[in-house]
Amino acid sequence: MSFPQSDLVQRGISDEFYQALEAAVGAAHVVVDPKAMEPRLIEDRGLYRGSALALVRPGTTEEVAKVVRVCRAAAVPIVPQGGNTGLVGGGVPQDAVVLVTDRLNRIRAVDPLNSTMTVEAGCILSNIQQAANDIDRLFPLSLASEGSCQIGGNLSTNAGGTAVLRYGNMRELVLGLEVVLPDGEILNDLNGLRKNNTGYDLRNLFIGAEGTLGIITAAVLKLYSKPVLRATALVACEGPQAALALYDRLRSRNADSLSTFEYIERIALQMVLDHTPGCADPMAQEHPAYVLVELTSSDPEADLDTRLEAALAAAFEVEEILDAVIGASESQRDALWALRENLSEAQKFAGASIKHDVAVPVSRVAEFLMTASSACRAHVPAVRICPFGHFGDGNIHFNLSRPLDMSDADFLEEYPAFNRIVHDIVAELGGSISAEHGIGLVKRQELRRYKDPVALRVMEQIKTVLDPEGLMNPGKVL
Amino acid sequence: MSFPQSDLVQRGISDEFYQALEAAVGAAHVVVDPKAMEPRLIEDRGLYRGSALALVRPGTTEEVAKVVRVCRAAAVPIVPQGGNTGLVGGGVPQDAVVLVTDRLNRIRAVDPLNSTMTVEAGCILSNIQQAANDIDRLFPLSLASEGSCQIGGNLSTNAGGTAVLRYGNMRELVLGLEVVLPDGEILNDLNGLRKNNTGYDLRNLFIGAEGTLGIITAAVLKLYSKPVLRATALVACEGPQAALALYDRLRSRNADSLSTFEYIERIALQMVLDHTPGCADPMAQEHPAYVLVELTSSDPEADLDTRLEAALAAAFEVEEILDAVIGASESQRDALWALRENLSEAQKFAGASIKHDVAVPVSRVAEFLMTASSACRAHVPAVRICPFGHFGDGNIHFNLSRPLDMSDADFLEEYPAFNRIVHDIVAELGGSISAEHGIGLVKRQELRRYKDPVALRVMEQIKTVLDPEGLMNPGKVL
Structure with missing residues (x-):
């Protein structure tokens, strides 16, 4: 060679x-x-x-x-x-x-009674989901790239996705880790324990560190009881304030089964309807905003449809929602999900977009959406604002598509200005400029601007002591 | 002065x-x-x-x-x-x-819609539970000392308790922290965010560090929907193998509502019956072992009793369990809980005891109990073994009471020998020598013996870089 x-x-x-x-x-x-x-x-x-x-x-x-x-x-x-x-x-x-890491692709162990699985970093997420399913368990992490992303990357970025509301982020789905440290030593903490208070929590230091502190080579993952029932609805409402009221209603009574609460504004839904073959509006009228709601249960007698209907009827009664469609079959439920799942793809047809993966406290999502939308329109009046995302986690993908009469290039020149507008509002509301995608290269400067300087300093101390030569994924995060 | x-x-x-x-x-x-x-x-x-x-x-x-x-x-x-x-x-x-920390006792903020509460380190746990209850929410952490322990201590020890099965350890109940660092600077990360991927997870480094890396002064806690129903049963079974089968059964179908699965061997229950006024055996016959099971729900129509009855009837059918008593009223449910809650107190009447707060994978609890019991009896034949605890978390309080005919002093001389016997078996089974109590002074030498040396080294590196003078709670953990 x-x-x-x-x-x-x-x-x-x-x-x-x-x-x-x-x-x-x-x-x-x-x-x-x-x-x-x-x-x-x-x-x-x-x-x-x-x-x-x-x-x-x-x-x-x-x-x-x-x-x-x-x-x-x-x-x-x-x-x-x-x-x-x-x-x-x-x-x-x-x-x-x-x-x-693609050759590190073995499932090393499966322990159904402990509800755990020990996997190597290169296992593809969908293969892990399938292996869990094969023993009647659920590995809940679910995201758009699940057919090709690897669990090592999911771990290193503390991946989020659509199941966080019920099951938490990647961080919450891990019990033990194996890590190759920057000096080439192997940290072996592949424990499958629900409780373990033996010193500092090193696991969470490596999760979400984006490979800058070492290389995660294997992990013990938590599995869950497999849901056997789901009830799915697309709910129409006036906007984020109404969505928040509905969320609070569902959470208070249906906390045991609430698994999905995804927000979609009309303009985003319209892009899906316009550009995704087979996707149709399930309602007769157009509405300002929608929520995809799903209840799931591992109890075959849970009767989720009845519960969801009752909750939505009560919400309709007090004019909290405008309309709702409950999926009556698996294919109808899948069709409702398709409206959510095709959002990112459909938005590509609208030309250049400027994206923000942000989070605020759930109580402030409505305020964020209203304030940020106004501020963006003040900057570029015809900007098409297509917010959608994980409302129940406070995580909104606040995506801006270029005005119809503006070139992609002209619009993209406004990237820094829009970042500043949106991130300043996020910071003002006690939010995060990166909810689930991480920092990487793209948000490094933004991190310096918005992160508590003392926290940044501690991060740097930890980086320096574990990787004094700075050889692990340099130039990322810090 | x-x-x-x-x-x-x-x-x-x-x-x-x-x-x-x-x-x-x-x-x-x-x-x-x-x-x-x-x-x-x-x-x-x-x-x-x-x-x-x-x-x-x-x-x-x-x-x-x-x-x-x-x-x-x-x-x-x-x-x-x-x-x-x-x-x-x-x-x-x-x-x-x-x-x-007792003067740091303010609840700084309550955000019902975000289901969070910002509390100072000196807030007493039961006051926090009450404040959550006042806004129709649950703060789930629950442990024996809740009337006097403070949340700062709960955070610094990553407290466990009886609600871990459903809600996780203390670690899982925290969103943000404020910490005074060893150099006197204040780390401000009091965020109330469900998703936040902006750099290393410092929060979990301070949680469970037992005050050796800094002083936690405040935290943003996660609140949950308040359960409005519970179904409680004391279930009799042959021993840990049967308990594990029952656990697997309940978890597979009743995962949405299963909140408690506490194991008690007869000898431990007997101590409660003998020494706790008002506690009575709810069953006509004696049985080798028991499990306290509870389902809870925030849905007033959940009909938990029916579900629990069905599950227990099915278990009885296949001879997985020997008998069961379901609490028919709040006072009966409280009475069943009293059998569990008085275990530690009742054991004090049995003279000197040697305790082990250990965890193993849930799938290995039965194996642990059988192996460790035999090994302890081989060492001191008449030792009274009173295991009980959080079976569903794999966390057993493997407590040994002195033989009836042995002095306290003679028995306590066997402390190191019993530690070695039990902890060696725990290590063999991939377990933890401290499931929920931490390391402190008591288990420092044991930690050096059983912890992965590379993990220990990383812990020391972190300690050294954050607290180079070694002034924060010296001589603890490391």
Whole structure:
């Protein structure tokens, strides 16, 4: 095999380095061909393009540790990558070795009675969901990229998605971790315990650290009882204030089964109706806003439809909602879900968009939506505001599509200005500028602006003590 | 005021130090009277006796920060104390300032629509429960000392208790924190957000750190929908294997409402019956083991009794259980709970006891109980083994009472030997030597023996970078 030369030799990276990588993982698993590396240099939306010395594909945790030690000895940065589906450029390398986790794809253990599963970082999320389903359990994490994203990436970004309302973020779905540290040692805490108070909680330090503190190689995941019933409704309402009242109503009585509360404004729904074949408005009239509501239960006698109907009837009675359609069959329920699931795709037809993945306290979602919408319209009057998302988590994807009569390029020039407008309002409301996507490259400057400086300093202290050479996914988060 | 002198002056701690403390919190809140300090020098069971330079009772976070800076300048250790109800000596001072949090007792904010409450560290747990109840919400943390323990202690020890099965440990009940760091700076992360991926999760680093990384001064707590119905049963069974089968049955169909699954062996129940006035066996016959089961719901129409009856009838049908009593009224349900709640107290009548707060995977609880019981009987044949606890969390209080014909002193000499026997089995089964009580002073040596050395090293690195002088609750955990 011939290795890239040129300036690498000048930097002291020579054949010996590549040979050491090959010795660590086998020659077949060190990739330097530019064409083969290409898909690993860019992120999903093409916002960033990086460069790599090699892709390395270890097959075991011990091999990951060897790669880390080889890179460390040569002072070469390491960027771990799973499915490379992240949305903030967290996996983009710069003159680094890309450590691809796809060969770490074993389900090491399944323990139905403990409701746990021990998986390696490279397992694809949908495969994990399926393996849980095979033993009559649920692994609840669910997100758009589940067919290709890997659990290692889900862990490193503390992934969110549509099941957070009921089951929590990725962080809440993990009991134990195995991590290769920046010095190549292996932290072994693959415990399957619900209770364990033996020292500092290192697990949560690595979860959500976006690969900057070490490489997660395996995890013990929590499984849940499999729901066997669901009741699904699309509910129309006047706007966020009404949605909040409905949320409070459902939560107070149906807390045991409430699993979904997703908000969609009409303009966003209209984009789905306009651009997604097979999607139709289930209501006769147009309404300002909608909520997709779902109750689920593992009790086959739970009679969720009756409960949902009763709750919605009571809400209708007091004019909290304008209309509602309850799915009467699995296919009708799937059709209601399709209206939510196709939002991101449909918005692509509307031209350039400027997105904000933000969260505020649930009590302030309505205030956020109204204030931020006004402020954005004051900046660009014809901007099309398409907010939707996880209302019950306080997490809104506050997406702006360009005005019909504006070019993509002109609109995208307003990216920083819109960021400032929206993030300032989020900060004012005690919110987060990154609810579920993380910081990566994209939001690094914004983090410096909005994060408590003392918290930033502690983050830097931890980074420095665990990764003094700064070789683990450098330039991300901090 | 006259300050303790003697060897303190030699150590450079003089009037100026005490005056600086008084300047920080007001003279009335610096206590040096030995009699007044006494209750703060010992822990609940009198296993350890410490010494203090002063008790200091700051009234605000800013005052906590000032105290920390004064102590740091004088190189005086600080031991934070809440209700001083811990079980592992985590609050015992040694030549330290005891920072008592009881004046930090304000509920700063209540947000019913966000289901959150912002509380200061010195709030007593039962007051927080009541404040949640007042707005029709539940703060689920519940444990024996709830009438006097403070939330700051609950946070610092990641408290467990009887509601973990449904709601998780303390860790899972927190959204944001305010912490005074070892250098006297204030980390402000009092967010009330369900989703927030903006950098490392510092919150979980301070939770469960037992005051060794800083002093938690306030927290944003998650509240839940208030249950309005409960169904409670005492179920008799052959032993842990049958209990596990019952647990699996209830979890698979009644996951939405299952809130309690507490295991009690006959010998432990008998102690309650023998020593607790008003407690009676609700069954005609004696049985080897029992489980206290409770379903709860916030839906007034949930009909939990019917569901519980159906599940227990099915279990009886297949001889999984031997008998069951369902509480028919609130007072009957309370009476069933009293059998569980009086276990620790009743055991005191049986003489000296050697306790183990351990956890294993739920699937291995039966194996643990059988193996550990045999091994303990092999060591001291007449030892009375009284295991009980949070079966559904895998957390058993594996308590040993002395043989009837053995003195307390002779039995307690076997403490280290029994620890080794039980903890070795726990480790073999992938368990934890401290499920919910923490490490403190009591389990520090055990931690060194059983914890992954790499994890220990990372813990030490974090301790060193955040508290280089080692002044925060020294000698605890690490």
